[in-house]
Amino acid sequence: MKTIYRIGLIGLGGMAQEHLRWMNETGRFRIAAVSDVSAEAMAKAGDRLGLGEEKRYADFRSLIGDREVDAVVSVTPNHVHAEIIRACLQAGKPFLAEKPFTRDFEEAAPLLALYDRRPVPAMIGFTYRYTPSFRYARELIRQGDIGAVRSFSIRYLQSWGSAIYDTPYMWRYDKEITGTGALGDLGSHMIDMARYLFGEFEELSAVLHTIVAERRDPGSGESVRVDVDDFASFQARLTNSIVGTFQTTRNAVGSGNEHEVSIYGDRGTIHASTLSPDQVIVIREESPGQLGRTTLDVPSRCKRKQYDDFFAVLEGEVPDGLPGFLDGYRNQQVLDAVVRAHETKRTVRLPE
Incomplete structure (x- = not known):
């Protein structure tokens, strides 16, 4: 049973x-x-x-x-x-x-x-650790398909907060409830993806911004000031001198739920996205001076569900790549560093 x-x-x-x-x-x-x-x-x-x-x-x-x-x-x-x-x-x-x-x-x-x-x-x-394309990208990185990783770009774009939609004020725009805006909501996923793929953060600089500064209260109809970011951009250096850029917003008109990563190595590039969760694009040298672009289907071994891992945790196992307690804690460390980097207008080093 x-x-x-x-x-x-x-x-x-x-x-x-x-x-x-x-x-x-x-x-x-x-x-x-x-x-x-x-x-x-x-x-x-x-x-x-x-x-x-x-x-x-x-x-x-x-x-x-x-x-x-x-x-x-x-x-x-x-x-x-x-x-x-x-x-x-x-x-x-x-x-x-x-x-x-x-x-x-x-x-x-x-x-x-x-x-x-x-x-x-x-x-x-x-x-998103359970998006097949990201899991396969991690496997390709680990087996050296594009050589040593040197840099990357991560984006997480949504559009539902754009001015054209007249999105009303809600708890996600209230600092007392949410802490930060797009940074904590979407940016936490970008930070986790970087740690999942590449390693720990060592230093970063950042800009936070509020594009739509006031929103309509759905009850009274009056304008309410938004006191959290709805745009976040930062750049960071991670383990092994890997450098990367991050951008997230809820105001990217035309974007649905676009979480994407481009990974640049010595011998090639990998693109993975939520828009094509069962495929990755790999660009590599096929002959001297000639690059080839290949779309790879994600193998079944990379298709694991989040609740399969939760079941395994309850059974006393620790699956590879599990987002555990310490991943949440370290993610919050990086979020805090992004806020401090923005507020102080300086590069912030992460604690060991």
């Missing part, structure tokens, strides 16, 4: 529906309890999932303490990430928490101290 893990799901918004779908695809999880600040959302989810009232928790701490919950999946706004992770560590409850790790590094630092004392199986939701 196969193992089915009982999951407590915290946060029932739009992204939670994706997590439910991913869990169902894996077939190794069952929702045992839910929690949300919205009673209406809990009622709908509880009815749909067949949960009794006693498994619908207004307080996420009660869900985490439920002995019939084997592990927690947290899909909430950023301002409660640290509290949920802390509660899971204190309860010894395995978890998968959405990115960014916390709102800022000040919230992250005490969590590492707690994790060092009371480690639990944990995973951070850097979902």
